[in-house]
Amino acid sequence: MISADEKSQLQALRRRHPSRPAGPGQISQVEFEYKRGGTLAYMGAYDVHRGRLIGTIAAKTGIVPFMDLVEKVMTTEPYASARTVYWVVDNGSSHNGQRSVDRMAQAWPTARLVHLPIHASWLNQIEIVFSIIQRKVIKPADFADLNALADRLLRFQDRYNESATPFDWRFTTADLTAMLERVGAAAQEGVAA
Template identity: 55%
Template structure:
């Protein structure tokens, strides 16, 4: 019963819990009575955790391997089979949207003995803004800015902020790794960047591969250390906090220890290919039966 989806057996829940399993076992007459703790112990013996779930997606974008390998090669300081020079840089950039200024109706209380920090649930809305960041992959330096919203102009403002200062202004090439968001999608975005800054090269990872973009790691740090829990008086305080954190981060940052290589990518794609093939074969057998 545990290894079947609840909906397949007419139970109107999305996933099993131990109390639900115990209740259903009694309803079906599998046991006159069984406690949730007993069910939990039985599941633990077989390492079953039906209350957990993981999402997945098929990699359907054209040229996935080629596009992903370009990004991974840049992290390894190579491009089209040649080593990058000292005057070539790799930037990972993206936007973090809709950061709200939530002014709590009662002050946040610092943690104390046997007490967690306490944040009032009720808040007033002080507006929202977007945080755009460019991360120098090999030098662990962040360039960020806040904008009222995302879009082509805000993104190009970020690019200009980086490319107008050294060492990027006089660099031989600066590679910009960006996702397929509307602010920097497709050939038009590539041409726009090159026309504005001839030494800038835009590189797009495959669709559904934001995990290849190292700036997302920085954004996860920002989410944990700056944004959550959100308690800002107004948008000015949000802007100031982001700038202050950026300065603090840059003062001590080290490059991320990126270990996923093109060899790992090939292994991953081979496993996915085997999984897809097995899945199609099983489906064909089921249909034939």
């Protein structure tokens, strides 16, 4: 199962002065003045069972860049020989509606596009990966140009795949019951105080 989406409007901001890393007793320092170097999009596909990230860089999001990502994944093993590959996506403009389901089925008969409910993109595990990318690759933004930003994204992807494991992403009814009991107990303590 592939969890896919795009991370758009990634800016290549070049800081006026170099950032200084944190040291003993000193926080990191990041220059607030910058020069804009353009934007790009990272198209990401995350194999939820293998913990593997496959991505492409595009000038902008859209149907063509999304289908380029699909092609990259579907021509790579084990997906190329799989009987069925499920693609979990949100309702973004590059892959929403029945036309996107039909387009995917026509281009890749073994691929099945599955849309999450509207306003539930947080259920898509690629969003967890994008959060990691935001913290470890994008922030603080200091890139000479778009090529430097693209290079850092792709190098991170390779490094991520060397050590990543699938997310242990479970929340059972027993977990919910225990959480509600803790919240209820805390609320009772607050009322009694």
